[in-house]
Amino acid sequence: MTDIALIESAREFNRFYTNFLGLLNKAYLDTSFTLTDARVLFEIGAHNGVNAGALARDLQLDPAYLSRILKRFREEELIEATLDPADQRSQILTVTAKGRAQFEELGSRSNAQIAARFDTLADGEPQAAVAAMQTIRAILDPQAKPASAIIRPHRAGDIGWIVQSQGRFYAEEYGWDLRFEGLVAEVAGKFLANFDPEMEHCWIAERSGINLGSVLITNGGDGIAKLRLLYVDKAARGLGLGKQLVDECITFSRRKGYKQISLWTNDFLHTARAIYQKAGFRLVSEERHRMFGPEANGQTWVLDL
Amino acid sequence: MTDIALIESAREFNRFYTNFLGLLNKAYLDTSFTLTDARVLFEIGAHNGVNAGALARDLQLDPAYLSRILKRFREEELIEATLDPADQRSQILTVTAKGRAQFEELGSRSNAQIAARFDTLADGEPQAAVAAMQTIRAILDPQAKPASAIIRPHRAGDIGWIVQSQGRFYAEEYGWDLRFEGLVAEVAGKFLANFDPEMEHCWIAERSGINLGSVLITNGGDGIAKLRLLYVDKAARGLGLGKQLVDECITFSRRKGYKQISLWTNDFLHTARAIYQKAGFRLVSEERHRMFGPEANGQTWVLDL
DNA sequence: TGCTTTTATTTGACTGAGTCAACTAAATTG
DNA sequence: CAATTTAGTTGACTCAGTCAAATAAAAGCA
Incomplete structure (x- = not known):
C-alpha cells in the first residue's frame, strides 16, 4: 500500500x-x-x-x-x-x-x-x-519507447558538462578529490583552446537535449591519437553508448591516418576496460598512483590501427 | 535559447x-x-x-x-x-x-x-x-522558489558548472567562440589543480540545488588577489547576488592580508562594471581585443584594500 | 448458407461547462 | 459630492462533448 x-x-x-x-x-x-x-x-x-x-x-x-x-x-x-x-x-x-x-x-x-x-x-x-x-x-507508461540517443559533435557548454559530470562522478563513486576535476578542466580546456578540427574531435551522446556521454580524440603527435574523457552517465548505462563512442574514435582515427590510439584508464572502470579489450586494445603499462586521493591502478592501453 | x-x-x-x-x-x-x-x-x-x-x-x-x-x-x-x-x-x-x-x-x-x-x-x-x-x-512554479540564494564554497562539479554556463552564456549572448570556454576551463582547472585553501576561494550562489552564480579569488602573488569568473545566471539577475559575491571577495581578501584586488572584464558587461565601481574599483587599463571572435574592449580594474 | 449479433462510423438531439455583457451595491478617486 | 472603479450576480448565449439511433460491413452461429 x-x-x-x-x-x-x-x-x-x-x-x-x-x-x-x-x-x-x-x-x-x-x-x-x-x-x-x-x-x-x-x-x-x-x-x-x-x-x-x-x-x-x-x-x-x-x-x-x-x-x-x-x-x-x-x-x-x-x-x-x-x-x-x-x-x-x-x-x-x-x-x-x-x-x-x-x-x-x-x-x-x-x-x-x-x-x-x-x-x-x-x-x-x-x-x-x-x-x-x-x-x-x-x-x-513503461510501454513508451524512450527517444534514442544520438552522437553529435561538441558545442558551447559541452566541455563544461564533461568537467562537471565527470568531476562529480569520480568524487561520488571513488572519492577522488577536486584535483581530478581540475585536471579534466585543464585537459578539456586545452582541447578547446588549441583545437585542430582536422585531426581532433569531441563526441557527445545526447538524448532529448540531455547529455549522456562524451569522448575526445586529441592529437598526441607521432601518428598517435589520444582517446580521452570517455564517460557515460549512470542513467544511460547498458545502452551500448560507450561502445558507440569508442567505435566513433576508432573510425575517425583510421580515417585521419593515425597509426595508433593510446588511452589511460583506471582498473576499477570495468565496463570501459571491457569495451577497450573487445575493440582490440592491449595493455602496455600499469602503475599505482595517488594522484587524486585514494590509491588507484592506472593503465595505458593502445590499439594499433 | x-x-x-x-x-x-x-x-x-x-x-x-x-x-x-x-x-x-x-x-x-x-x-x-x-x-x-x-x-x-x-x-x-x-x-x-x-x-x-x-x-x-x-x-x-x-x-x-x-x-x-x-x-x-x-x-x-x-x-x-x-x-x-x-x-x-x-x-x-x-x-x-x-x-x-x-x-x-x-x-x-x-x-x-x-x-x-x-x-x-x-x-x-x-x-x-x-x-x-x-x-x-x-x-x-515561481511561487515554490525560495526568494533568496545561499552562497557556499565550491564542491565537486561546480567548476564544470562554471565552465558550462559561462561558455554557453558568452557564446549565445556575445557570439564568443569556444576558445573562451577553453580559457575558462583552463583557468578554473588550474585553480583546482593548484588550489591553496588558505589564500584562495571559490564562492557559488545556489538556490534549491541549482547553481546561480560564481566567483573566484586566486593568488596573483605580490599581495594581489585576482577576482575571476564572476557570473550570475540570467534567471537570477536583480537579486543582488553579483554584489554579494563581490562583497565576499573583498571581505575574504582583506582578511587574508592581500593589498589589492585586480580583475579583468569587458566593457559590455554593464551590470558587473557598475558593481565594481560601486565597490570602489578603479579602471587602470583598457585594450581592444579579438581573443574570442568578435571585437571587444577588455578592461582591468583594481581595488586597493 | 442464411440469419443474428457485433462493430465502425455517422447524424440528430441534447446537456451543461464556461463566456460575455449588463446589472446592483459598495468603495475609491478627484 | 459626483464620477469612476470594483466585487459579485444574473441573463443570455456558445459550443465542446455526450448519448442514442441509424446505416453498412463483418463476424459468429446453427
Whole structure:
C-alpha cells in the first residue's frame, strides 16, 4: 500500500500541473483549433495511417465527437480518409500537405510557448525538469519507447558538462578529490583552446537535449591519437553508448591516418576496460598512483590501427 | 535559447500527462462534482477564509461562473460566505462541517485513485515518480522558489558548472567562440589543480540545488588577489547576488592580508562594471581585443584594500 | 448458407461547462 | 459630492462533448 505522503504529494503536483497545462492550452485560443482539435491532428501526424477507431481509443474521445472533428478536417483538407481494404467499415487517416503545414505551425507555436517558459529558467533547470519528466513517463507508461540517443559533435557548454559530470562522478563513486576535476578542466580546456578540427574531435551522446556521454580524440603527435574523457552517465548505462563512442574514435582515427590510439584508464572502470579489450586494445603499462586521493591502478592501453 | 530537443521532450511529456490527468479527472464522474467544482472546494478548504475575487484569479475562473458554483455550494451547505467587514463588496468563504466532510470524501477518492495507480508500480518507483514531480514543481512554479540564494564554497562539479554556463552564456549572448570556454576551463582547472585553501576561494550562489552564480579569488602573488569568473545566471539577475559575491571577495581578501584586488572584464558587461565601481574599483587599463571572435574592449580594474 | 449479433462510423438531439455583457451595491478617486 | 472603479450576480448565449439511433460491413452461429 503506497505511503499516503507520496499520494498527497502526487496529487499536489497534479493540481499544479493541471493549472500549468491549463495556461499552456489557453494558447490554442490564438488559433481556430481547440486543444482537442490539436491533439487529433498531432496524433494523426505522428501515426500516419492510423485508423479512426484506434484514434478514438488512444485519445479517449467519443467516436461521435471524433467523427465530427474528422469530417471538419476533411472539409478543410487537412486530412484524407480512405476505407481500409481489409475492413470497409474502418477508415485509414493520413495528413495532407496542407494538414502537415498546419500541424507544423501548431508545433512551432507550441515550441515557442515552451521556449518562452524555459528561457526564464536558470541554466540547467530545463534539463533537470525534462529529465524528471522522462522519469515520470518511464514509470507511469513503461510501454513508451524512450527517444534514442544520438552522437553529435561538441558545442558551447559541452566541455563544461564533461568537467562537471565527470568531476562529480569520480568524487561520488571513488572519492577522488577536486584535483581530478581540475585536471579534466585543464585537459578539456586545452582541447578547446588549441583545437585542430582536422585531426581532433569531441563526441557527445545526447538524448532529448540531455547529455549522456562524451569522448575526445586529441592529437598526441607521432601518428598517435589520444582517446580521452570517455564517460557515460549512470542513467544511460547498458545502452551500448560507450561502445558507440569508442567505435566513433576508432573510425575517425583510421580515417585521419593515425597509426595508433593510446588511452589511460583506471582498473576499477570495468565496463570501459571491457569495451577497450573487445575493440582490440592491449595493455602496455600499469602503475599505482595517488594522484587524486585514494590509491588507484592506472593503465595505458593502445590499439594499433 | 533553450535547445529544441528539450522543448520537444517537454511537449511530449505534456501530451502524455494531459491524457494521464484526463483519465484521473474522468473519475469525477463517480461523483456529482465536476473537476472545476472539486478544484474550487479544495482551494477553499486549503485556504479557509479566502475571498472570492482572489479565488477566481488563483484558479483562472470567470467570476460569473465561479459565482454560480459558490451559490450552488452555499445552497448545498458546503460553504459559508460572509461579507468582509473591511470591504462589504467582498465575500469571505469558509468550508462548513458538511463541506469539509465532502472535501475529505473527494480527497479520499482521489487518494484511492492515485494509490490504485501507484500500487501497480515496482518497489521504489512511486518514490522516484514523486521525487521527479517535486523537481518539476520546484523548477516551474515561481511561487515554490525560495526568494533568496545561499552562497557556499565550491564542491565537486561546480567548476564544470562554471565552465558550462559561462561558455554557453558568452557564446549565445556575445557570439564568443569556444576558445573562451577553453580559457575558462583552463583557468578554473588550474585553480583546482593548484588550489591553496588558505589564500584562495571559490564562492557559488545556489538556490534549491541549482547553481546561480560564481566567483573566484586566486593568488596573483605580490599581495594581489585576482577576482575571476564572476557570473550570475540570467534567471537570477536583480537579486543582488553579483554584489554579494563581490562583497565576499573583498571581505575574504582583506582578511587574508592581500593589498589589492585586480580583475579583468569587458566593457559590455554593464551590470558587473557598475558593481565594481560601486565597490570602489578603479579602471587602470583598457585594450581592444579579438581573443574570442568578435571585437571587444577588455578592461582591468583594481581595488586597493 | 442464411440469419443474428457485433462493430465502425455517422447524424440528430441534447446537456451543461464556461463566456460575455449588463446589472446592483459598495468603495475609491478627484 | 459626483464620477469612476470594483466585487459579485444574473441573463443570455456558445459550443465542446455526450448519448442514442441509424446505416453498412463483418463476424459468429446453427
